[in-house]
Structure formats: C-alpha cells, structure tokens
Amino acid sequence: xxxxxxxxxxxxxxxxxxxxxxxxxxxxxxxxxxxxxxxxxxxxxxxxxxxxxxxxxxxxxxxxxxxxxxxxxxxxxxxxxxxxxxxxxxxxxxxxxxxxxxxxxxxxxxxxxxxxxxxxxxxxxxxxxxxxxxxxxxxxxxxxxxxxxxxxxxxxxxxxxxxxxxxxxxxxxxxxxxxxxxxxxxxxxxxxxxxxxxxxxxxxxxxxxxxxxxxxxxxxxxxxxxxxxxxxxxxxxxxxxxxxxxxxxxxxxxxxxxxxxxxxxxxxxxxxxxxxxxxxxxxxxxxxxxxxxxxxxxx
Amino acid sequence: xxxxxxxxxxxxxxxxxxxxxxxxxxxxxxxxxxxxxxxxxxxxxxxxxxxxxxxxxxxxxxxxxxxxxxxxxxxxxxxxxxxxxxxxxxxxxxxxxxxxxxxxxxxxxxxxxxxxxxxxxxxxxxxxxxxxxxxxxxxxxxxxxxxxxxxxxxxxxxxxxxxxxxxxxxxxxxxxxxxxxxxxxxxxxxxxxxxxxxxxxxxxxxxxxxxxxxxxxxxxxxxxxxxxxxxxxxxxxxxxxxxxxxxxxxxxxxxxxxxxxxxxxxxxxxxxxx
Numbered sequence: 001x002x003x004x005x006x007x008x009x010x011x012x013x014x015x016x017x018x019x020x021x022x023x024x025x026x027x028x029x030x031x032x033x034x035x036x037x038x039x040x041x042x043x044x045x046x047x048x049x050x051x052x053x054x055x056x057x058x059x060x061x062x063x064x065x066x067x068x069x070x071x072x073x074x075x076x077x078x079x080x081x082x083x084x085x086x087x088x089x090x091x092x093x094x095x096x097x098x099x100x101x102x103x104x105x106x107x108x109x110x111x112x113x114x115x116x117x118x119x120x121x122x123x124x125x126x127x128x129x130x131x132x133x134x135x136x137x138x139x140x141x142x143x144x145x146x147x148x149x150x151x152x153x154x155x156x157x158x159x160x161x162x163x164x165x166x167x168x169x170x171x172x173x174x175x176x177x178x179x180x181x182x183x184x185x186x187x188x189x190x191x192x193x194x195x196x197x198x199x200x201x202x203x204x205x206x207x208x209x210x211x212x213x214x215x216x217x218x219x220x221x222x223x224x225x226x227x228x229x230x231x232x233x234x235x236x237x238x239x240x241x242x243x244x245x246x247x248x249x250x251x252x253x254x255x256x257x258x259x260x261x262x263x264x265x266x267x268x269x270x271x272x273x274x275x276x277x278x279x280x281x282x283x284x285x286x287x288x289x290x291x292x293x294x295x296x297x298x299x
Numbered sequence: 300x301x302x303x304x305x306x307x308x309x310x311x312x313x314x315x316x317x318x319x320x321x322x323x324x325x326x327x328x329x330x331x332x333x334x335x336x337x338x339x340x341x342x343x344x345x346x347x348x349x350x351x352x353x354x355x356x357x358x359x360x361x362x363x364x365x366x367x368x369x370x371x372x373x374x375x376x377x378x379x380x381x382x383x384x385x386x387x388x389x390x391x392x393x394x395x396x397x398x399x400x401x402x403x404x405x406x407x408x409x410x411x412x413x414x415x416x417x418x419x420x421x422x423x424x425x426x427x428x429x430x431x432x433x434x435x436x437x438x439x440x441x442x443x444x445x446x447x448x449x450x451x452x453x454x455x456x457x458x459x460x461x462x463x464x465x466x467x468x469x470x471x472x473x474x475x476x477x478x479x480x481x482x483x484x485x486x487x488x489x490x491x492x493x494x495x496x497x498x499x500x501x502x503x504x505x506x507x508x509x510x511x512x513x514x515x516x517x518x519x520x521x522x523x524x525x526x527x528x529x530x531x532x533x534x535x536x537x538x539x540x541x542x543x544x545x546x547x548x549x550x551x552x553x554x555x556x557x558x559x560x561x562x563x564x565x566x567x568x569x570x571x572x573x
Binding site: 003008011012015021022029083085087088089092101104105107113114115116118122123196200220224231255271278290 | 331
C-alpha cells in the first residue's frame, strides 16, 4: 500500500463505520422490546405508555399500515402523471423549451421538505377537508370514503403530498429512459403509419424496467419522508381503510413520540425497533429498485 | 376512427399530466412568496434580528433560528467536507479495490437512509451521553446526511478528468496527493464545487435529523454545546401552534429558507452551465 492510500484509508473506513454503528445502535436498542414482546411489536396495534413498566405495551402495526398505505396512494397518483409528463416533454415540447419544464421539477426535487409541509397544512388539508365532507355525504357506503373527518388531516393528505414530493424522482428516471430509446424505433413505428399514441405505447413497452425501477425508488423515498407527512397525517393510532381517516406512519410516529420516549422504560426500545422496520422496508425497496435499474442498463 | 379518438385522448392525457406535474410546484412556490413576503415587509429588519414574540403579540423575528442554522451548517461542512472529499478521493483513485466497491454501495444506502433515523442514531450516541441536545449533535447529524453527496460528487469529479493529465503530474515527479489536489480536482472543480453546493443545499433544508439532536430553542445563548434552533425546525414547530402570529412568522421563515435554497441551487446550476 502506498502512503496516499494509507492516509485516505481512515476516511473511507469512516463511511463504513457510520453505517455499521448506525445498524448496531438500532439493533442493540431494539433487543429489550423483542425480549419482552417478541414479534408482537410489529403485529399488534396498541400503544400503552405507562409510568409503571409492567403495564407498558407497544405495537406499531398502525404506523406500518400508514406508511404502506400513504406510499401506495402516492404511487397510484404519481405513476400515470410521471409517465404522461415524460411523454409530454420528450414528444411534444420543442428541444429548446424542454429545460423550462425540467428546471421546476429539479427545484422541487431538492427543496426543503418542510416547505411542502407548511403548504400541506395551509392549502392541501383544507382542500381535502371540503372534498372529504362531500364524499362522505354522498358516497359513505364505499369504505374508501367511510370516515367522517372535517379536519382533513388524513392518509389522503399525506399520500397526495408525498406524490408531489416524489414526482421529480419518478419522472426524471422515466423521462431519461424514454428519451434514450433509439430514434430508429420511433421512425420505424411512425413509418408504419401508427398514431402518436400507438408509437408511444410501443416505446413505453421498451422502458418497462425503468418504469418499475422508478416506481420502487419513488416508493423508497415516500417511506422515509418525515416532517411533511407528520404535519398532515393527523397522528392517530388508526388502522382504517378510509382515505380520510387520520393515521400514523413509522417516520411520523418517531418524530412525534421519540422526544418524550425516555421517560418510559420500554418506549425508546419500541421506537428503535420501529426505526429498524423503517430501515428494512426502505432498504428492500431501494435495493430492488437499484437492481432492476442496473440489470436493465447493463443489457 | 377509434384510432384517431384514442390518439386525441392520449395527447390530452400527456398535456393534463404535464399540467398536474407542474401546477403544484408553482402553487407551492407562489404560496410561500405570497404569504411570506408581506410578513417580511411588515416585520422589517426585526424579522432577521429579533426573537420569537409571545403569542398574539406583534413584531419579533427568527434570529435564533438563522443563527442556529448557520452555525450547524458551517460546523457540518467543516466535518463533512474533509470526510466526504477524502473518502471520495479514495474511491476514485483506487476504483478496483474491493473497499471502494463496497464503499460505493454503502454510500448509496446512507443516501437513501431516512434522515429521521440519522437523528435517532445521533441522539443515542451523542445527546444521551452528553445529557442534552446541542448544536454539535445537530451538526453531526447533518454531516452524516451530507457525506454521501460530497463523496459521490468528489468521485465523479476525479473520474471525469482524463488519465493523461495525471500522467503529466507523475512525469513531473509529483506525489499522488499533489496530483489529486493540485491537478485533478482543480481541472474538475466545477463538478466538485457543484457537489459541495448540492450537499449544502440538502443540509440547509433538513428538519428531521435535527428534531432529536439540536432539540430546538426559541432563545439561544449561542453556545455550541447547548440546544439550538434552525429555520426548518422553527417552521415545523410554529405551524403546529394555534396562534396566527406564529403562522405568520412560519411563512416568513419559509421565504427565508426558500431564498437560501434557491441561491444555492441556482449557483450549482450556473456552475454546471458555464
């Protein structure tokens, strides 16, 4: 090894150190709740915080449910828009104006997430509250609309906000893939006399893997988002099929409860195990996304 | 017949998607300016120099938040730049080493790590042993958030420079340290500085990693080993208060935060352009 490598080595090891130490802290701190409750911490929906450690009992199912539900809402909204938007930019916008549509989404991608949060509280939630009221009065027989929530803080608010936040990531991946489809395919399709719709459908067929990858990566983003979601989701231990019900996500549960958790014997451990679950979900989804992406770009 | 109709519907769909994608962005940017700028105008300079007023009392400002944000950003840059740059140099200079390959994967994992978990981690290893929240703990959490950006961009910057520049350095008898820092990074300084700016933009807007590390205060003594405020943290807590003047201050702080972000973002953008 040369001197330069020896000099740099501590810095690169610090990168490994951070990850290993982080995992160690989460695993070690989760041990006491696993010993006490076993897997019930993940499979039940209870939250009994008590001064008396004997009575304490925690289950984060509601938060896990909320995380998956809100991320799913976000994906259902964002996927068609991201595809349509990509087609729009590549097929319909002249070359010199493309940037004008891409820059706003780039700004969006890096913007402090708290700004989405404040907008969500003062614009999105009131709008949803009106919509929720209308849907409940007319369609409450459908489970999706069965919750009466005049405040608007809900899974739907969180899901819609997340859809706005992950759109830049989803659309940039799909757009670049769509743009990279060789021009000859397009020309061949057009020469057959196909309409723009038929051409786009064929070309989108070619980039299915990157649509899947961007879906997974957007899901990974949505799962980890904290402050914006915690401001609009209503923070309630709830497992409800209705879009308008308030709930929790794992990250908003952490943001809300961790501050005073150390008063209790087992709550910190319960929250560290929730963090572990969040980490696991995020890791699985992101790694799956990256594998799809890598395999596709290497072919 | 139907083909035409389908085609028209498809064009409609593409335009509608573009509208739905772009509209929220402009609505958010617009509403931050629309609600925030009148607040800045009304409070005047006091908004930047004052402290939080009592509920429903006019005046006041966000100085402790600006101070906290600045100190934590500067501290995290002081820690994160050497750490990230040297790690990035290692990965770029020894690309086939198994350490570098593993490090690249680890950086991606840290990058995608939910930032709230970074906050929990730093609380466990720093805040609890120290017995209190502090600006240092906040800065440490931000350093972890920034690390993958700085390291990855440093790596890309070095790899963008053609090999023969390095060979010239070797021919002159320079050591590897001089070659990387006096030749390679200087040639690739645009990519390199863009990376630093992106890392900085990222940490200046982060809220989640600060909740359990900086802890937030409305009045600060300025000491680094004591709890600190930050602009995003203030917005987070003020929005949850029922008082209308607190909401006003939150919007004002949002404009300040957006302005800081846009300045960094646009500088990064211009870097790439020129």
